[in-house]
Amino acid sequence: MNYKIEIVTKQDIKAAADVCARSLGEDNRACAEIDFALHLTDTPYPPLNLVAKTADGLVVGTIQSCISYFGPKVRGIAWLCVHPDYHQQGLGEALLKYCENFCQKKFWNNEAGSFVLITKNYEDFYSKRGYKTVAKDWCEKPLMMKNIPTKS
Numbered sequence: 142m143n144y145k146i147e148i149v150t151k152q153d154i155k156a157a158a159d160v161c162a163r164s165l166g167e168d169n170r171a172c173a174e175i176d177f178a179l180h181l182t183d184t185p186y187p188p189l190n191l192v193a194k195t196a197d198g199l200v201v202g203t204i205q206s207c208i209s210y211f212g213p214k215v216r217g218i219a220w221l222c223v224h225p226d227y228h229q230q231g232l233g234e235a236l237l238k239y240c241e242n243f244c245q246k247k248f249w250n251n252e253a254g255s256f257v258l259i260t261k262n263y264e265d266f267y268s269k270r271g272y273k274t275v276a277k278d279w280c281e282k283p284l285m286m287k288n289i290p291t292k293s
């Protein structure tokens with residue numbers, strides 16, 4: 142199936158939160174709705190909120206990237222979610238790659254930067270995609286980072 146990845150619009154917020162609730166659990170819906178409503182484009186380091194849509198415009202995947210506690214050259218990855226009916230088709234990887242490329246171009250002027258995330262069940266998924274475990278948080282969840290070199 143063909144998907145398009147786009148920046149979240151106001152009209153997508155509830156659908157994005159629905160994908161997060163279905164893939165992560167209902168107790169994530171309210172928090173996802175708040176996070177995907179963040180639209181701070183006039184700030185120096187705005188959050189990047191993306192959705193993947195089917196050809197019919199159905200939101201089936203999400204991802205968010207914000208600057209992290211390490212500073213603007215290290216962006217966090219959050220809300221990487223794919224609707225359960227659309228798993229295992231490469232959409233999670235496509236969202237992650239799109240987000241990494243977009244951030245490098247838009248926020249780092251194609252220079253080097255890094256991504257950081259905390260995951261519970263997906264250490265293998267991220268390590269296959271270039272992330273390395275650099276620490277564990279206080280709940281023993283791996284903190285993973287990926288360094289992206291300057292684009293030649």
Ligand SMILES: CC(C)(COP(=O)(O)OP(=O)(O)OC[C@H]1O[C@@H](n2cnc3c(N)ncnc32)[C@H](O)[C@@H]1OP(=O)(O)O)[C@@H](O)C(=O)NCCC(=O)NCCS
Pocket residue numbers: 164165220221222223224227228229230231232233234235259260261262263265266269
């Ligand atoms: C993580 C997620 C976005 C991947 O989406 P996807 O579209 O199925 O991903 P892809 O098709 O690109 O890749 C599938 C990979 O996910 C892995 N995967 C699928 N279900 C998994 C599970 N329950 N636990 C761990 N890994 C899983 C597969 O092994 C596969 O890995 P591989 O290609 O390296 O062998 C999706 O599984 C999801 O929404 N999970 C629930 C939400 C979540 O926990 N997100 C936070 C991650 S920190």
